[in-house]
Amino acid sequence: MRLTAIFIEDEDYEEGGYTINLGGNYFYTIKLGSGFCDVNATENKLFINDFFDKSGTLKNISAIVGGNGSGKTTLIYKIINLLNDNFTTGLTIWEDNEGSYFNKYRWTLPVRPNGVSLSNIIKELGTIYFSPYLDHKSLARGIDISADRYLAEDLNNIDSTFDANSRVVISERLKRGDYKRFINFQKSKFSEGVKTAYGLLDEDLYRVVFTRHKIDATKDGIDFEETPEDFRDYLNKLFLEIRKEYDELNKHVASDEERYELNKSQYKNFILMDVFCLLIKLMERKNMYLQEGHFRNKEEAKIVIQNGLDSYSKLKYWLNNYYYSKGVENPLPNDEVIKIVDFLFGYIDSLRFSKEGNYLNWSSKSLFFDEEDLEELLDLNEKLLIALPKYFIEIEKGSQNIYDSISDLQYFANPEYANRSLSSGETAMLHLYSRLYDFFSRHILNVQTIRKEDYYILFLDEADLAYHPSWKKSYIKTIIDFSVSFFSELDANVQIVFTTHDPLSLSDIPNSNVTYLHKESETRILSFNSVNRPTASFAANVNDLLGHSFFLEDLLIGDFARQKIDEVIEWINKNKDVGLDYNRGEIINIKKIIAQIEEPVLRNKLTEMISEIEVDEVFINDMINKQTKYLQDILKRSK
Known part of the structure; x- marks a missing residue:
């Protein structure tokens, strides 16, 4: 239908x-x-x-x-x-x-x-x-993946997050949002046809920074409101211990190599705090499990938090030894958190200092990855973000079970291209496909937070705006x-x-x-x-389409050039029946105008018309030579 x-x-x-x-x-x-x-x-x-x-x-x-x-x-x-x-x-x-x-x-x-x-x-x-324009339109009903809506979504949590352990810079957040979607799309199976048509980017090196979600805390501890009460003392002490471990790192270094090793330890501490804050923010989102979260062995947990284990071991102990007495027994992303932190810690430990360049940049709080390692990180990151909405109980809507959307929390690893920027055409093309993939991945394919329909109408509002003509030829076929x-x-x-x-x-x-x-x-x-x-x-x-379908009969060439052509046609029509009684100076200028016209069909037609008044062999031969050169140029381009 x-x-x-x-x-x-x-x-x-x-x-x-x-x-x-x-x-x-x-x-x-x-x-x-x-x-x-x-x-x-x-x-x-x-x-x-x-x-x-x-x-x-x-x-x-x-x-x-x-x-x-x-x-x-x-x-x-x-x-x-x-x-x-x-x-x-x-x-x-x-x-x-x-x-x-x-x-x-x-x-x-x-x-x-x-x-x-x-x-x-x-x-x-x-x-x-979908619209590529940033023109402050009102929200479109249904699914809106326009530039306006994605800008709003990318910035919806700038007051409640840090990027690279610093205040969010709006331009950087927007760029990272785009690049993260571009990269995720390019790594997906749905990009194959688009790659074939447009030759999408393959990059040797990627830069990644991490988002930290702000929690209500001071140097003295966390002000909890919605986190399960049985977890609070343990998590508060863990928070203070992560901070303490950073403060106690030996910052007195004697060489660049030693400083690099220090930066590796600092970065691991930052990642641990980033993921810890994400979990706290998730639990603090709304009152769901105040009395329902428990340790399997409460007395053992009290001993663990006081002993000499490092803070990551204590985080893992909590994630491996809690349960909820309501809903799903383990709704937190236990495995997803441990796997991505283990990967990142192992990756950082494997880095070695080099005077030629390093894969950890402390000043920008960045890690660098080649394509293979990035794919593993993105896979772990996606699994973590997918797991977050499942903390809350799914709601039955008709025949579908749907989780609450928590898109403002689904930020952790943020990849971007390390050594290149994109053209306007590449950006326009990737915006369309990456936003479609991103929206449906986050809201239906990976975890369902909206109703899935059996039939969709996709409205593309001048989505081909910045495409090169060679890309526009493939526009419809690639969309199909x-x-x-x-x-x-x-x-x-x-x-x-x-x-x-x-x-x-x-x-x-x-x-x-x-x-x-x-x-x-x-x-x-x-x-x-x-x-x-x-x-x-x-x-x-295409010329017929330009002239008719787009109502541009008067705009195929510049208005001034059109005025001159109109004058030529008017002069020819006025003088074609006067015999030899025409102004010689005027016809010379008319021929000069015709000779300068580059559109071959129009030039040839006007040459034919002026020859009804005067057959000028020199002028006609000049026009033949010009047409011959035009055709020879076509032949050269085809070789």
């Missing part, structure tokens, strides 16, 4: 609203009047089922195009509001191999079909909105390949609606799947029988 058409009620329109056709067996025209909703259907004889994906995962792709200010983003927001039942009245038309159906949103009028049989259904779906793989893993169907200014992207879409907006048109959305509606898109010539 696929979403084929949408009608949104709007009193400002003569028909009582407007219809958006996304492509299907029929073109739909919907009109309100006389107490009815008339749905008129005209067969689309060129429609091909499963045109974009024979597996059936990707149901359809549609485009919304129009000039600046025509309302593309506004239309997407209205569609999203309707599909999320957000105070918008309308209906949707669905099709499958068996027939056509309508789904009502806040709808009361009886539906009267003409040309097609319609049955009423209730179709649940999810919407996903990724979507089929990714949403198959989700066990869901997907449909894509995108806006674009680019003819290369539009050339992959059948014309019946394109909604054209024209701000000068009365209805704004051009109907299929409108004389202003372009008739070509799929596999069409």
Whole structure:
């Protein structure tokens, strides 16, 4: 089943609203009047089922195009509001191999079909909105992975965390947030098709810093509120001991080698405090287990916290010897914490000082990893972050069990590229795919914190904005390949609606799947029988698309150049029937203008027109030579 058409009620329109056709067996025209909703259907004889994906995962792709200010983003927001039942009245038309159906949103009028049989259904779906623009839009209903939303999420805990044991620097936090998502996506199985199309980055060295979550504590101890009461004395003493171990490190060094060994011990202490604070912050989040957390042997725990073991051994003792009398017996991420700390401690211990460069930089509180070691760290880090929401009891919502989202806590290891920065095109491309992967990984694939739908509409709002033309040719094909793989893993169907200014992207879409907006048109959305509606898109010539589909007839060249060309055409039309009675100086200048035009089709046409007035062999031979050089350049580029 696929979403084929949408009608949104709007009193400002003569028909009582407007219809958006996304492509299907029929073109739909919907009109309100006389107490009815008339749905008129005209067969689309060129429609091909499963045109974009024979597996059936990707149901359809549609485009919304129009000039600046025509309302593309506004239309997407209205569609999203309707599909999320957000105070918008309308209906949707669905099709499958068996027939056509309508789904009502806040709808009361009886539906009267003409040309097609319609049955009423209730179709649940999810919407996903992506935009690369940072333009302070309001939150889109459903799933919003736009630049605005991710910026807000990346900064939502800057007052309650430190990065690299220092105050959060906003620009660095945003960069690390992007790079962490980029790297995680590139390491995933879903990146293969994108790598093939765009040649994603392979880096030899990565820099990692760690996030510390602030807890309510002073030099005298922790002010607990929600942590289980039986743990408090033990954890307070452990907190003070971690601090003490750092203070007691011998900071008197005689060489660079000794300083490096000191920095290794300091860094291990920082990591231990980082993970300790994460666990305290998790327990302090809300009142769940005040009386339910216990040590298996309370008397033994009192002895352990007082003896001469190091603080990490005491942390492990707690994690290996507690239980909860409510819910899951061991809801804390015991194994995940121990495994990642063991890995990091072992990695730091293995580092050796080198005058040429080191994998621990104390001044920036950074560790450096090659690709193989980074993959192991990222795997351990992901398992730790996935385990955090499971501390709280899952809630049954319908047929699905869902945990509370704690995305502000899911920060620990933060990787970035050590030796390079990304181009705007690379960043734009990775934003799209990495955010899709990141959101669904954190909220559905790894641990479920939101409802999973069986059908998604993915709205891409000018996602190809910063792509190089060679990448734009692959834009739709790569989205198709990724979507089929990714949403198959989700066990869901997907449909894509995108806006674009680019003819290369539009050339992959059948014309019946394109909604054209024209701000000068009365209805704004051009109907299929409108004389202003372009008739070509799929596999069409890019110049034709630029000239028609994007309403840029007057903007293919600069306004001044267009003015000069208009003057040439006007002069030729004015003088073509006057015989030899024309101004010689003027025709010389006209030829000079024609000779400077680089667009070959236009230049050749004007040469033909001026030759109807005067056949100038020298001028014509010059134009032949120019055209020959143009073709020779094409031949050279093809070799």
